[in-house]
Amino acid sequence: MNRSEFSIVVGLLCLAHPILAQDARLSARLDKPTLAAVNAIVDSARISKLPTAPLIDKALEGVARGVNGESIVVAVHQLSLRMGSAKRALASNATPDEIKAAASALDVGVSVRDLARLRAMAGKQPVTVPLAVLTDLVGQKVPIPTATDLVLQFARSGVKDSDLALFQRNVRADVDQGADPTVAATTRARGLVARGGPSPKPSE
């Protein structure tokens, strides 16, 4: 597409802009071209039955961080793509929270296939907290296959969300004390799965 054609397309979308409902916070904080582009992405997401609040929140976060308009548009667009992939992986009845958490997991390199495996393993149980824990483990440099296997084990064993949250805090505390993240995660996980509950709190 050359620039003329692109200008026409965006021009038409900008014409549609007054008719489309806008989040008042976005209108107040984004310049007109960025607002038009973000609204177009939000509306496209709405048509695909994706949650739109995370996209608006992403734009607001960009404004708060002082990021330029172009980068905000790129970020919102990337998030919408990840949410689309997340929804396909988790099946159409995924809740907005699950889609948000899965989008974060995709961002750190967890695969769509592993999201689907987690969904299959967890059955009717929500996967929001397992996905948040998985994202955190990978962020702490636990290799993705190791972190994914741990979380799948938790799902298979029916570990409760509250126990998962305590597991995450324990691992973080161990890492802060200088432990290798993979060793900390696998050690704490052994205790969690074996006993059906969390390991004792880290010793001083």
Place this chain on the structure above:
Amino acid sequence: MRSDDDAMMKEIARQLRAPLSPPVSGSFDARVMSAVRRLPRHSRFKLWSRLTTPRTVTFTPLSWGLLAASVALFAVIGAARAFDDIQVATKPMVTALFPKTAAPRPPQRVQFVLVAPDAKKVAVVGDFNGWDVDHAGYQAKHRGGGVWSVTAPVPLGHHRYSFVVDDSVWIADPTAPRIVDSDFGVANSAIVVQEQK
């Protein structure tokens, strides 16, 4: 804890601070620039000025096709919004005719704590308050000894948030799950708020 700034450590550091000789191979700069030139060139695409600057536009059959697609997209978006508007407009009538049995779940009060001894101001920002650093309900109070905390309402569900110190330094919650965000290249914290039973 043993002292680690003894003479031997200082000597080791002094040795390691010496510049490499040569620092890099002779072709390093050329290799970097060659790699960089292969990447898409940056350009500031000033959308507003492109749209408002008069220019001659050539219409190709592809342009007409794109025009048609844009009009169709506009119509679909308008229809989707109209459908949403109808739903919103009829909601009171529907609610009156078919009252819901379950009451909406209120937000939970969550305590946020950060240790920041040198801070003058600490705020919590997140998707639950529009990332607003000046939001009145999310300003932490200094409790002494560098400990800042605030207990604030957070709706049920998955949220992303961060601390902002002195209106400028963003810090992820050291105790919470982290989300390393490739969109803005920063780390936020995640919290999943569930109903207290």
Place this chain on the structure above:
Amino acid sequence: MEGSSDGVIVARVLRGDVEVFRVLVNRYRDRYARYAFHMLGNREDAEEALQDAFTRAYRSLARCEDPERFGAWLFRILVNRCRTLGARRGRRARTFVVDEGAILEAAEDHPAERNAWREEIDRGLQQLRADQREAFLLKYVEDMGYDEMSQLTGVGVSALKMRVMRACDRLRELLSEVHSA
């Protein structure tokens, strides 16, 4: 352009002047090559990490939030590249038998310039765990404060202090005999 601030040069690059990026390469190359070399232990890997860091920095330049501090942002990218490359090299080392000493010597362009003490330091550094080596270099060679290190690495201050302490203990253990000789 040579004397212009990072912010000015970044703005030029973002407007499409790719050639001026060379000024930034020139400005940060030597100092960051030193860090990469000490982290990875050989020039080949160090140059690969550094080149990769510059390329990634160029690609994501629009996302640099504070162009006046481009150097610090680039350094964060380099630290991450060194971690990735170091991990990859570690996996290779588990598959093949690796003589770290031979690698250090083979990678040297001018062995005659390096004295034995300096070689022992390099050897000792490579025997540290990667996270301890990273913390030690940031603290002692790059002269960072712990808060700055925490921002850069995402690791808590107390964990970083522990890593630096352990690195110092280990280096002291490895190098005491040589140092006193």
